[in-house]
Structures are given as C-alpha cells and as structure tokens.
Amino acid sequence: MKLKKGFLITVEGCEGCGKSTQSKLLEQYLRKKGFKVVLTREPGGSVVAEQVRGILLNPKSKLSPVCELMLYESARAQHVEEIIKPNLKKGYIVVCDRFTDSTIAYQGYARKIDIKKIEKLNDIATDSITPDLTIYLDIKPHIGIQKAKSESLKDSFKNGDRIERESISFHNAVRKGFVALAKKFPERIKTVKTNPVIEKTQAAVNTEIDKFLMKKKIYV
Numbered sequence: 001m002k003l004k005k006g007f008l009i010t011v012e013g014c015e016g017c018g019k020s021t022q023s024k025l026l027e028q029y030l031r032k033k034g035f036k037v038v039l040t041r042e043p044g045g046s047v048v049a050e051q052v053r054g055i056l057l058n059p060k061s062k063l064s065p066v067c068e069l070m071l072y073e074s075a076r077a078q079h080v081e082e083i084i085k086p087n088l089k090k091g092y093i094v095v096c097d098r099f100t101d102s103t104i105a106y107q108g109y110a111r112k113i114d115i116k117k118i119e120k121l122n123d124i125a126t127d128s129i130t131p132d133l134t135i136y137l138d139i140k141p142h143i144g145i146q147k148a149k150s151e152s153l154k155d156s157f158k159n160g161d162r163i164e165r166e167s168i169s170f171h172n173a174v175r176k177g178f179v180a181l182a183k184k185f186p187e188r189i190k191t192v193k194t195n196p197v198i199e200k201t202q203a204a205v206n207t208e209i210d211k212f213l214m215k216k217k218i219y220v
Contacts, residue, residue, distance in 0.1 A: 001034040006088035010099040013137035014175050015164050016144030017194050023097040025202050030093055038087045041097035046082040049075035057161035065111040072103055076125040099131060101181050109177030110170050133212045134189040135205055136182050141171035
C-alpha cells in the first residue's frame with residue numbers, strides 16, 4: 001500500500017528500553033499490512049550521519065555538551081535530507097529509532113542545555129518535520145542500563161558506549177525528560193511500558209499503531 005503522503009513514526013526511550021528491537025518488529029508489522037516502510041535510526045541513517053554516530057558513541061570521544069549537541073543536529077540534518085524527506089515524499093512510512101525528542105531529553109534535561117535553543121536547532125535540522133506518531137518505551141533507567149550493557153559488543157564498544165557509561169543520575173534525568181514530553185504532547189507521544197517479554201511490549205506497540213491508522217482513516 002502506497003500512501004499519498006508518508007508518515008514519520010519515531011520510537012524513543014532510555015538506554016536498554018528495546019527501541020531497536022521494537023523498531024524492527026514495527027517495520028515487519030507494517031510491511032505485513034502492505035505498507036512501504038523504511039527503517040532508519042539516529043544518530044545515523046545516512047553514510048555521513050553514521051560516521052558522526054561513531055564519534056558520538058565512542059567512549060574515547062571527549063565532547064563538550066554543546067559540541068555533542070551540534071554533532072547530533074548535524075547528523076540529523078544530513079539524515080533528514082537524504083533519507084527521511086525523500087521517503088516521506090514517496091508515500092512511505094518511515095520508522096526512526098530516536099529523533100528530536102531524544103535530543104531534548106538527553107541534551108536538554110540531562111546536559112542542561114537551554115531547551116528553547118535545542119528546539120530551534122531541531123527545527124532547522126529537520127526542516128520543520130515533526131513525527132506523526134511517537135512510541136515512547138518507558139523503562140526504569142537502572143534496569144535499562146543493566147540490559148544495555150549486557151548486550152555483547154553493542155556498536156563494538158565493550159561495557160557500553162559513551163552515553164551508556166553516564167551516571168545513573170544522568171539517565172534518570174533523561175527519563176524525566178521523556179515523561180515530561182509525553183505529558184506535553186499526549187496526542188503525538190504514546191507511552192508503552194516495557195515488558196521483559198518482548199512479544200508483550202510488541203503487542204502494546206501494535207495497539208497504538210492500529211489506533212493511529214484508524215485515526216488517519218487507514219483501514220487495513
């Protein structure tokens with residue numbers, strides 16, 4: 001099924017919430033329904049953005065908060081231009097593992113950078129594109145971090161990447177940010193409590209997807 005206008009669906013959450021797994025399962029779910037789907041991620045998605053990802057996640061990278069923010073936004077600008085915008089124009093559903101909400105949660109709430117400034121940069125980097133639907137996978141940070149670090153060689157970094165190695169207070173602030181965003185944008189951001197059983201989380205995500213499609217009067 002090709003839509004006249006594509007949709008951007010983002011999957012957000014703290015470290016270890018299962019974003020990557022649920023994003024892949026969501027892609028499969030939508031494909032089975034007959035949609036054209038593109039699965040991508042941030043930071044990354046395009047060749048240049050993936051190179052920036054390597055810098056951002058490398059534990060050896062010593063970045064100031066502002067430098068970190070600008071790298072995320074630079075990667076996003078390239079990603080949006082190369083991947084997201086073209087596929088939305090073609091009528092595809094773009095499923096993106098992280099997007100602008102992560103920047104507000106991580107660099108705003110956790111790094112303490114002025115959120116209004118981040119919002120302006122997000123707007124520039126995305127060319128004013130906002131998600132049509134965001135699935136926020138909620139997990140307690142101390143559980144998520146243990147899970148994230150237990151994954152073998154994630155992004156080739158033992159014992160977690162640069163962000164995963166941050167303090168628990170940092171990750172608690174990130175979660176506070178996501179919860180605040182979900183309260184601020186209840187029509188767009190739908191909270192799904194993660195479950196140790198992947199299939200149960202997937203079922204909850206699919207329920208929100210079906211509600212979204214019904215709201216858009218797309219019956220499949």
